[in-house]
Amino acid sequence: MLTIRNLECGYGRLPVLRGVSFDVGAESVGLFGPNGAGKTTLISALLGMVRPTAGTLELDGQNLAALSTYQIARAGIALVPQERELFPAMSVADNLELGAAYIPHARDMIDERRESVLGLFPILKERFRQLPGTMSGGQQRMVAIGRALMANPKLLILDEPSLGLQPSIVAEVFEKLAQLKTSMSILVTEQNVRESLKAIDRGYVLENGRVILEDTAEGLLHNPHVISSYLGI
Amino acid sequence: MAVKRSTILWAAVVAAAVVLILLWKPTVLVYGVQRAGLYAAVAIPMALVLGIVHIVNLAHGELMMVAAYLAYFVANRLLGLDPFVAMVPVALVMAAFGWLIYKATIKHALKAPELNQLILTFGLAIAFSQIANLAFTSQSFKLSLSYVSASATIGDVSFGVFDFVYVAVAVLLAVGLRLFLQRTRMGKAALAVGQNPRGAAIVGINVDRTYGIIFSIAVGLMGIVGSLFLTKQAIFPGVGGPYTMKSFCLVAMAGVGNIVGVLYCSLALGLSEAVINGIRGYAGWSNIVFFAIIIATILVRSYRERKR
Numbered sequence: 001m002l003t004i005r006n007l008e009c010g011y012g013r014l015p016v017l018r019g020v021s022f023d024v025g026a027e028s029v030g031l032f033g034p035n036g037a038g039k040t041t042l043i044s045a046l047l048g049m050v051r052p053t054a055g056t057l058e059l060d061g062q063n064l065a066a067l068s069t070y071q072i073a074r075a076g077i078a079l080v081p082q083e084r085e086l087f088p089a090m091s092v093a094d095n096l097e098l099g100a101a102y103i104p105h106a107r108d109m110i111d112e113r114r115e116s117v118l119g120l121f122p123i124l125k126e127r128f129r130q131l132p133g134t135m136s137g138g139q140q141r142m143v144a145i146g147r148a149l150m151a152n153p154k155l156l157i158l159d160e161p162s163l164g165l166q167p168s169i170v171a172e173v174f175e176k177l178a179q180l181k182t183s184m185s186i187l188v189t190e191q192n193v194r195e196s197l198k199a200i201d202r203g204y205v206l207e208n209g210r211v212i213l214e215d216t217a218e219g220l221l222h223n224p225h226v227i228s229s230y231l232g233i
Numbered sequence: 234m235a236v237k238r239s240t241i242l243w244a245a246v247v248a249a250a251v252v253l254i255l256l257w258k259p260t261v262l263v264y265g266v267q268r269a270g271l272y273a274a275v276a277i278p279m280a281l282v283l284g285i286v287h288i289v290n291l292a293h294g295e296l297m298m299v300a301a302y303l304a305y306f307v308a309n310r311l312l313g314l315d316p317f318v319a320m321v322p323v324a325l326v327m328a329a330f331g332w333l334i335y336k337a338t339i340k341h342a343l344k345a346p347e348l349n350q351l352i353l354t355f356g357l358a359i360a361f362s363q364i365a366n367l368a369f370t371s372q373s374f375k376l377s378l379s380y381v382s383a384s385a386t387i388g389d390v391s392f393g394v395f396d397f398v399y400v401a402v403a404v405l406l407a408v409g410l411r412l413f414l415q416r417t418r419m420g421k422a423a424l425a426v427g428q429n430p431r432g433a434a435i436v437g438i439n440v441d442r443t444y445g446i447i448f449s450i451a452v453g454l455m456g457i458v459g460s461l462f463l464t465k466q467a468i469f470p471g472v473g474g475p476y477t478m479k480s481f482c483l484v485a486m487a488g489v490g491n492i493v494g495v496l497y498c499s500l501a502l503g504l505s506e507a508v509i510n511g512i513r514g515y516a517g518w519s520n521i522v523f524f525a526i527i528i529a530t531i532l533v534r535s536y537r538e539r540k541r
């Protein structure tokens with residue numbers, strides 16, 4: 001479904017991604033790496049927010065590098081950004097609705113989508129009329145995930161969803177992702193490998209702009225490099 | 234919805250001022266409100282652009298000037314249209330012009346630092362007034378329309394009523410834009426873009442097109458405002474400049490994105506200007522008072538925000 005080949009990307013003359021290749025099929029994939037490895041840059045390239053200098057990006061055979069961010073969103077990729085990027089002066093209800101309103105294949109099923117999002121995150125029902133700024137970081141993260149799910153995406157991308165959340169909420173978020181993976185493809189970047197392994201089938205490790213390792217969740221859990229660098233044993 | 238105590242306080246202050254003015258010189262109240270209408274009608278499109286596109290358009294008043302010339306020459310001289318009719322084609326032409334300005338210039342400056350945007354629109358302002366100067370010289374043009382001197386008498390007070398048109402237009406603009414932003418698909422997209430362009434793009438909104446449409450709508454509205462301006466005022470190449478400045482001040486005073494706030498601020502400024510003008514021998518002070526009030530408001534606001 002998502003195919004990335006030899007992707008190179010950077011800011012000005014600073015190279016960040018130095019030839020990254022990977023795939024996401026009908027599955028849940030993790031992308032791990034330390035701070036500054038290029039995870040967010042890779043996602044930005046996928047969403048058309050930074051332009052690759054080399055390589056290819058395809059979703060179901062469609063060349064993403066030729067599209068703008070809004071067209072990529074309409075093609076079926078929904079993003080939960082690291083910084084959430086919610087609409088600060090709009091209620092939770094309006095934030096959710098905007099997730100679907102401009103996506104052709106989701107626009108006509110706003111009510112159903114909202115039902116399922118509120119089913120997944122019941123807390124949002126209580127906060128329905130509140131502004132995001134009045135809610136905790138974890139709840140805001142749920143609004144961002146909910147907004148992405150409203151788009152009924154083929155591929156859901158989450159950029160470091162556990163960032164800044166307390167451990168109990170992190171566990172909850174990955175539990176929800178584990179529930180979601182039957183109905184859509186998921187790509188999640190993380191530094192918190194241990195928690196996210198519960199929600200993924202496969203993972204890649206990105207370091208210094210290159211994929212240095214690729215394995216199943218089970219394989220990663222027993223990999224010496226992953227154990228020493230990410231699982232802190 | 235709970236009404237804030239400060240709102241009640243402000244309402245009381247304004248009501249008291251209005252009563253005092255009424256007892257003193259009722260016409261001052263009328264002229265103050267009319268002046269407020271003109272200021273608000275000119276400033277509201279600027280507030281729209283600042284709120285959504287996040288650009289301070291220093292060519293704002295000059296666009297009104299261009300619209301007024303367009304209404305004068307093409308619509309009035311050439312086609313013989315009254316400004317009230319002319320404002321329809323003028324608005325359409327101005328909207329197209331706005332789209333062009335966006336695509337050719339503003340769009341490219343949006344990612345640059347804010348200073349570049351200011352210099353760009355400042356440059357546009359100078360270009361517009363210079364071109365008008367070359368094309369029409371610095372001579373002023375004025376229509377003589379009989380209806381602008383319509384007056385009314387209440388008790389033993391009589392006053393001009395035509396300028397209430399500006400009040401009506403200002404209120405219509407504020408209400409209309411609010412409905413547009415809250416009820417329509419395009420308007421909701423614009424609100425989202427105004428609050429977070431990155432967030433808007435990832436939910437499938439074409440941010441660039443939204444900016445273009447909003448800028449074009451604002452310039453189109455200046456077509457309406459410029460045509461109305463022509464009904465009563467003399468126009469010349471530099472006529473727009475002061476309106477850029479006053480609009481900018483009003484918009485800053487109301488706070489970014491607060492279109493209805495522009496109405497209140499215009500009312501406060503219009504009334505205080507009219508009061509100054511009403512005191513014999515002090516008419517020349519009205520501009521000073523205008524800017525003194527703006528400076529005071531902004532200082533008070535920054536002070537309050539610092540305390541938070």
Ligand SMILES: Nc1ncnc2c1ncn2[C@@H]1O[C@H](COP(=O)(O)OP(=O)(O)O)[C@@H](O)[C@H]1O
Nearest residue numbers: 011014016033034035036037038039040041042
């Ligand atoms: N907007 C930017 N401009 C310049 N450099 C950037 C920008 N964003 C990220 N970088 C640099 O690119 C590298 C990768 O960053 P990022 O993709 O955010 O990593 P990660 O998400 O894995 O922490 C870092 O060295 C970072 O400093």
Ligand SMILES: [Mg+2]
Nearest residue numbers: 039040082160
């Ligand atoms: Mg990152």
